[in-house]
Amino acid sequence: MSNSPGESDEALMARVAAGDQGAFGQLVERHLPRAYAIARRVLQQQADAEDAVQEACTRLWTHAHQWQAGRASFSTWFYRILVNASLDHARRHSSRHAIADAETLLAELLDPHADLASAHQQSSEAAALHHAVQRLPAQQRMAVVLCYIEEHSNPQAAQLMGLHLKALEGLLGRARKQLRGWLARLHEDDL
Amino acid sequence: MKHSDDALRAQLRRSPSLSPRADLAAQIIRHATRLPQQHPWYWHVQRALDELSYGWALKLASIALCGVLGVLAGQAPSSDAENELILTAQTFDNALDPELL
Numbered sequence: 029m030s031n032s033p034g035e036s037d038e039a040l041m042a043r044v045a046a047g048d049q050g051a052f053g054q055l056v057e058r059h060l061p062r063a064y065a066i067a068r069r070v071l072q073q074q075a076d077a078e079d080a081v082q083e084a085c086t087r088l089w090t091h092a093h094q095w096q097a098g099r100a101s102f103s104t105w106f107y108r109i110l111v112n113a114s115l116d117h118a119r120r121h122s123s124r125h126a127i128a129d130a131e132t133l134l135a136e137l138l139d140p141h142a143d144l145a146s147a148h149q150q151s152s153e154a155a156a157l158h159h160a161v162q163r164l165p166a167q168q169r170m171a172v173v174l175c176y177i178e179e180h181s182n183p184q185a186a187q188l189m190g191l192h193l194k195a196l197e198g199l200l201g202r203a204r205k206q207l208r209g210w211l212a213r214l215h216e217d218d219l
Numbered sequence: 220m221k222h223s224d225d226a227l228r229a230q231l232r233r234s235p236s237l238s239p240r241a242d243l244a245a246q247i248i249r250h251a252t253r254l255p256q257q258h259p260w261y262w263h264v265q266r267a268l269d270e271l272s273y274g275w276a277l278k279l280a281s282i283a284l285c286g287v288l289g290v291l292a293g294q295a296p297s298s299d300a301e302n303e304l305i306l307t308a309q310t311f312d313n314a315l316d317p318e319l320l
Contacts, residue, residue: 047256052252056248056251060243060247064238064239064243065236065238078239081247082250085251086247086250086254089251089254090256090257091256092256093258093259157231157234161231176231177234204227208227
């Protein structure tokens with residue numbers, strides 16, 4: 029069984045479809061940081077983000093035959109599963125408006141290279157921004173995360189969310205307007 | 220408006236990355252690989268055909284050999300030893316018949 033570290037996603041996926049657990053492990057290790065970052069920004073709770081990522085990765089294993097080389101790239105196929113899993117979680121827990129545990133979030137956002145005072149200041153700003161994004165409706169939140177934080181192009185993000193490009197642009201426009209308002213109010217409170 | 224949009228995007232882009240805990244990948248791999256992979260019906264048909272076609276010449280030869288042996292066995296005269304065995308068994312059977320005892 030070959031196990032080269034530079035193997036493409038598509039080659040690994042072909043092996044996963046044949047039941048190769050090693051190839052599955054490599055794919056998970058490779059995509060987990062980005063997948064988790066997306067889910068964590070869309071879902072309020074760390075546990076929900078972990079569940080959504082686990083759900084997407086499990087589907088990658090159990091439904092590996094559904095991926096067809098040539099029809100879509102592996103990334104598009106996998107991140108679409110992740111986006112759907114995250115939005116499903118967000119809908120299921122929409123009644124639970126608990127704000128994420130602030131200390132957990134600050135610890136996750138803390139930059140290990142910054143000194144303690146500036147690190148705390150930076151992470152507080154980042155947490156404030158994170159909370160502002162969390163207040164957006166789930167679809168707007170996902171659009172912001174994909175386009176502005178993960179830097180997907182608008183057509184790519186629309187494909188991942190299964191939306192028409194115009195619909196995605198509408199979501200982004202409404203999200204920007206709300207975020208500008210909230211962040212401006214936050215700065216006014218700080219002054 | 221454009222300027223404030225750019226500033227907002229830059230602020231979002233600068234936000235630090237959120238990393239998964241160290242053992243999450245191992246946990247996910249363990250959880251997922253415990254589950255069986257699901258396959259569509261045509262995969263099962265294809266697999267059955269593949270298994271059937273594997274070593275087809277040997278399987279065909281085995282069936283033909285069984286057929287030939289069966290025909291030969293049917294035509295072969297029964298041996299004396301076998302006849303004696305059948306007679307002995309019938310004698311015992313009669314001797315043990317409860318109506319005759």
